[in-house]
Amino acid sequence: MKGYRSFVFFTALVLSCVLFAGCESYQEKRAxxxxxxxxxxxxxxxxxxxxxxxxxxxxxxxxxxxxxxxxxxxxxxxxxxxxxxxxxxxxxxxxxxxxxxxxxxxxxxxxxxxxxxxxxxDAVAVIVHPGAPDSLFTMNELKAVLTGKFKKNLIPVFDGVQATSTVRFIVDSVLHDEALTPKAMAASTSEEVINYVATHPDAVGFIGVSWIGNKDDGNQLSFLKKVRIAQLESTDTEGSYVLPVQLNIYMKRYPMVRxxxxxxxxxxxxxxxxxxxxxxxxxxxxxxxxxxxxxxxxxxxxxxxxxxxx
CATH class of the missing domain: 3.40.190.10 (Periplasmic binding protein-like II)
Structure with missing residues (x-):
């Protein structure tokens, strides 16, 4: 019996050593x-x-x-x-x-x-040339611009005309079952959209507001000297036009929030x-x-x- 107990103890000791040798600490695993x-x-x-x-x-x-x-x-x-x-x-x-x-x-x-x-x-901001006569849009007017049916020949400009989040938002949330005008222009980046609108009075640009909404950012302040941010008709008050500022995004008064x-x-x-x-x-x-x-x-x-x- 004594020999059996010694055998059991020895076996348990060996197994414990093997188990502990195979166990890594949390710190060792993280390392x-x-x-x-x-x-x-x-x-x-x-x-x-x-x-x-x-x-x-x-x-x-x-x-x-x-x-x-x-x-x-x-x-x-x-x-x-x-x-x-x-x-x-x-x-x-x-x-x-x-x-x-x-x-x-x-x-x-x-x-x-x-x-x-x-x-x-954030929001999809609409930008226009500084000298553009139109800087207030209802959503119906904006849809007319996007479909090529607006009273004036305005050209929509995007950061690409396919596969971008801005285009997808416009197609899903603004155009619905209508097609984007074939006159729509594609720039390779949001900054290029800004530069294009700054030099083309008939262009209307669509970009994320994080590119142009930060008044404390030097680059964005320089962008705001090149273009104007258009105001869209408020979702809660007919005839009232709002900019894509934080409060309007939070309250969803601005109509293009994502x-x-x-x-x-x-x-x-x-x-x-x-x-x-x-x-x-x-x-x-x-x-x-x-x-x-x-x-x-x-x-x-x-x-x-x-x-x-x-």
Missing amino acids: KLTDTEKRGRIIISADESFKPVVDAQVAVYESNNPGTTIAVQYKPEAECLKDLLNDSIRMIIATRKASPAEEKFLTDSLLVGPVQLTVAR DLVYILKEKHKGLGNGFADFMSGQIGQLIFRRAYLVPTQKKFTLRPVQLRDE
Whole structure:
């Protein structure tokens, strides 16, 4: 019996040693990861119309976490959504969440369930030449411009005429069952839309407000010297025209409001999770607010501010 007890004790001791030798601490496992919230490099893709505010988010995050690099590829929204199936792209930033079919495909193909959240709202701003006589539009008038039926020969200009979030918003939310005029012009970036409108009095540009709504940004102030921001008829008061400022976006008085959404597909709690938490946290939400978007995850006091258009 004594020998049996010794054998059992010895066996248990050997098994314990094997088990402990095979167990890694949490810190050891984290050290083997390619990236964590505080170190490493990842690639994300983002809708080009959000470039100014995404650049600001990345700059502050990397400054607060010196061991991190978030490489952003700016693309039309449709290309970003294709990146849902690209295993090397950790996150995409767009204007909509993944559909149930896309979520299922991600889960089946990449074995990861996407985490997605609306972190801010912005607006599609309408810009015109400084000397343009028309800077107030009802939505019916704007639709007439977009379909080529307006009383004057005005040319819509986009950051591309297909696959961009701005075009998709216009087609889905403004045109509905009507076709975009073949006269519509395509620029390669939002900045090129601004430059085109600045030199063509008959052009009407459509860009994300984060490109032109921040009165504290030197580049955007220079843009506002080149073009005017048109006012659209308010959703709540007929005959009242409003600019795409924060309060009007928040109250949805401005008629062309859209979401800013991240879709994260990360198999471990890494740098993508860290950046997602940052954008939805206090500092990230404050960055959205200072960029004159409307943060959706934290409450801030919004005051009426007149957007400069000259």
